[in-house]
Amino acid sequence: MISYIISQTQLPEVSVKNTIALLNEGGTIPFISRYRKERTGNLDEIQIGDILKYKEQFEALEKRKEAILKSLEDQAVLTEELKQKIKEAQDLITLEDLYLPFKKSRKTKAETARKIGLEPLAKIIMSQNASDIDSIAFKYVKGEVASAEEALEGARHIIAEWINERTDVRNNIRYQLERFATIATKAVKKKAEEDEAQKFRDYFDWEEALSRIPSHRLLAILRAEKEGFIKVKINIDDERALAKIEARIIRSRNACSEQIQIAIQDAYKRLLFPSLSNEALQKAKEKADEAAIDVFAKNLKQLLLGSPLGEKRVLAIDPGFRTGCKIVCLDAQGNLKHNETIYPHPPKNDAIGAMKKISSLSEAYQIEAIAIGNGTASRETEALIRKIRFKNDIQVFVVSEAGASIYSASKIARDEFPNYDVTVRGSVSIGRRLQDPLAELVKIDAKSIGVGQYQHDVDQTKLQKELDNVVENCVNAVGVNINTASTSLLSYVSGIGPKLAENIFNYRAEHGVFKSRKEIKKVPRLGDKAFEQGAAFLRIKEAKNPLDDSAVHPESYAIVEKMATDLNKKVSDLIGNKDLLEKIDLKKYVTDTVGLPTLQDILKELEKPGLDIREQAKVFTFNQNIKSITDLQKGQLLPGIVNNITNFGAFVDIGIKESGLIHVSNLSDGFVSDVNEHVGLHQQVIVKVLEVDVPRKRIQLQLQS
Known part of the structure; x- marks a missing residue:
């Protein structure tokens, strides 16, 4: 291993x-x-x-x-x-x-031929020594074998199977598929005219090298095939492939070699090529899956580590037209304090009443920020909010709704808000995403968040595993407040998992907040191993020991205490005191198990304990004159937010229903090998409109430096 x-x-x-x-x-x-x-x-x-x-x-x-x-x-x-x-x-x-x-396979032509006694004839042919093969074949005419030609055909089936099982032959065809295979597509005429087929029309007549096809294109082609719009074929030079096999097997030119040549053609067409071309396509699919999963994982990481507003009182709005805008007021910890519905847009058009209501609620609940979902009626609602003259300085944010409806209908949401309907839960999720995207998004199945490319077409087990790893790494990189975290968030903490997360939650409900990391050991079934793995990622605010609100592991507390003693100080004196920390000679504290890397991490943590690695959330405003795709004009410069990244480019929200695409070729003047090196998810950017295709609802953009 x-x-x-x-x-x-x-x-x-x-x-x-x-x-x-x-x-x-x-x-x-x-x-x-x-x-x-x-x-x-x-x-x-x-x-x-x-x-x-x-x-x-x-x-x-x-x-x-x-x-x-x-x-x-x-x-x-x-x-x-x-x-x-x-x-x-x-x-x-x-x-x-x-x-x-x-392999014990199903009934084959070769197996049938063996049962009627034709294997000796196949061996004679393969020896390539016999000259009058027809006379020899005639000796096998008996029972189920009616003629010499039937005997020869049965023998060829056996030879074809032998050829199919030869590793050298299989590897040679694999090599040719690897080097020279093309993937070709043709439209299925009956289905090509359907509306659903039009998004795949680029692939109605397509051909390119299988080894060079980009991940997103292969996955698109395979989806189009699955939905019945196209036929897919893998091609290589059949004549060259057959010649390579013949060169390996045929040693003479006689009646035997003629039979072997027929058997080679049969083996290639019926057994070798179908099997190995499928294998090559499967390998290409696995490679495409890996690339797509990697894109999804990078996007998810950026999304989870998105900028939090922090513990601020938030008014969240899930906008809508006919059904109204659902409003909730949340305290700084994300607890629901109030909810109701306003109807500022058609058909009711009660904009004045809505503005008064938002103004009074903002005052009553001392709101510090407003979060507006980016779905239907988002732009209209944002415009309405910006007309209100608030007494205090209130920041307005547009927040992604991706996956909010999945959360609002989930068991987690029902358990959190059993007395409220899905619309209220969805609004709460929007508000909490602004306060802390990571804490809220972990409640949603990562596949439902909608970042990435062709997520439903890739290997779902591999995708789930990779996304779980990303969530776990993000949660532990940030750390978790054990006294406010949901069971969903706790379950991703190193060594904890769903069952222990539930036990921690129940213990907190019964005994009140945790006052120290030592107390975590009192949680039922949370043993030494789970404590070792998880304690340093669980933070306790305002704990008696300041190290309990840091990433310093409890196993290293004694080292910090020794550092403090050597300086004639208390541990609390070291926290955030750069001048004092610079006096510490780390080499003095090196042991057999603790080296400089760990000690350097401890010092870094003491300087800024529990520092959030994420940036603070920033307010962003779209161009208020652009309300639909028909308002766009070639050459316009617009502010936007990157809302998805793929291998072929980045999608940008410019404040309308359709996102625009910055193709890789429009990200930079030079060659772009990785889109993530040029833009990040949720990054605020300025883009130039290159092309607008209204019927197909496609917008081509260029990144402006």
């Missing part, structure tokens, strides 16, 4: 060994990357995640080897040579090729 992981990651052996040991001990990625730097050689969470991925891959390979060896033993066909080859196999493809001749 160690050498396999090193070959895949190029990481030092000692780092890989120690990381595997920590993972086997139940360590989580956030805990290991933050608090076990000496053992891992200072690996970050991405490197540790890679070690875990290849560890699981290796274990899956070993499990499959065991299953195959047992099957071969049961069939009494396992030789020492075959056993060795299986044990040395480095990937599933090689392994399955070795197992292919022994």
Whole structure:
């Protein structure tokens, strides 16, 4: 396993060994990357995640080897040579090729031919020595074999199967597919005229190299095929492929070689190419999935680490026309204080009444900020709010509603607000997203947040796993206030999980707020291991020990106390005191288990304990004159917010229903290898309108530096 992981990651052996040991001990990625730097050689969470991925891959390979060896033993066909080859196999493809001749498959043409006694004839043909093969074939005319031609046909089926099972032949075709395969598409005429088909019309007649097709294009093509709008075909030069097989097998030019040539064509057309072209397409799909999942993961990370407004009193609005605008007032901790509905827009048009209501509620609940959902009637509602003359300085924000409806109908929302309907819950979610995006978004299945590309077309298990890792890493990077966190947020804390999160929540409800990290140990079923993994990520505000509201691990408290004693100070004197901290000689505190990386982290944390790594939320205003796609004109410069990032570009919200696309070619004057190097999710940008296609509702933009 160690050498396999090193070959895949190029990481030092000692780092890989120690990381595997920590993972086997139940360590989580956030805990290991933050608090076990000496053992891992200072690996970050991405490197540790890679070690875990290849560890699981290796274990899956070993499990499959065991299953195959047992099957071969049961069939009494396992030789020492075959056993060795299986044990040395480095990937599933090689392994399955070795197992292919022994697979118990459904009834095949070759199997039928064997049962009627044609295998000896196949062996004679393959020897390529016989000259009068028709006379030899005639000897096999008996029983179910009616003629010499039937005998030869049956023998060819057996030969075709042998050719199909040859690893060298399979690998040669794989090589050609890898190097020269193209993916070609053709429209299905009956369905091509449908409205739904039009978004795929670029692929009604398309061809390009399979090895170079971008992730988003392959996933789009496969979706179009799945929905029945196009047919997809993988192509290589068949004549060259057949010539390569013949060169490997045919040694003479006689009647036998003619039969083998027919068998090769049959093997290629019926067995080899269908199977291996599917395999090549599947490999390309896996590669596309990885790229798409990576895009989704990067977007999700940026979204979760979006700028929080912090503990401010918020009035949140879920805007609408006919059904009105749902308003909620939240206190600084996100608790619901008031809710009602106003009708400023058509058909009721009670704008004056709505403005008075918002003004009075803002005064009554001492509102500091207003959050408006970015869905239907968002722009109209924002314009209305900006007309109000508030007594205090109130900031106005437009907040993404993505996934809010999923949350409002979820069990989590019902448990939080059993006496309120989905519209109120949705408004609360909008307000809380402004206060703390991370704390609110963890309640929603990450796949429902709607960032990324073709998320429903990729491997859902891999996607879920990657997104869970992202959420866990983000939650632990920020830290969690144990006394205010929801069970959803607590469940992502290192070592905690859903059950312990529930126990923490119930303990808090019964005993009141936690006063120290030591008290966390009193939570039912929260043992030493869970405490070790999670304690440093759980923060306690205004605790007696100031370290309880920091990222310093409880196992290192003694070190900090020693530092304070050596300076004749209290621990609290060290907090935020840069001059005092600079006097500490870290080398004095190095031990066998605690090295400079950990000590440097401790010092950094003492300087700014519990510092939020996220930026503060900033107010943003769209161009008020642009209300629909028809208001756009070529050459306009507009403010916008990046609301999605894909491999082919970034989508920007410019304040109307349709988002515009900055294609990769319009992000920079030079070559763009990674969109994330030029823009970030929720980044405020200035864009230039390049093209507006009103019928197709497409807007092409260019990023302005």
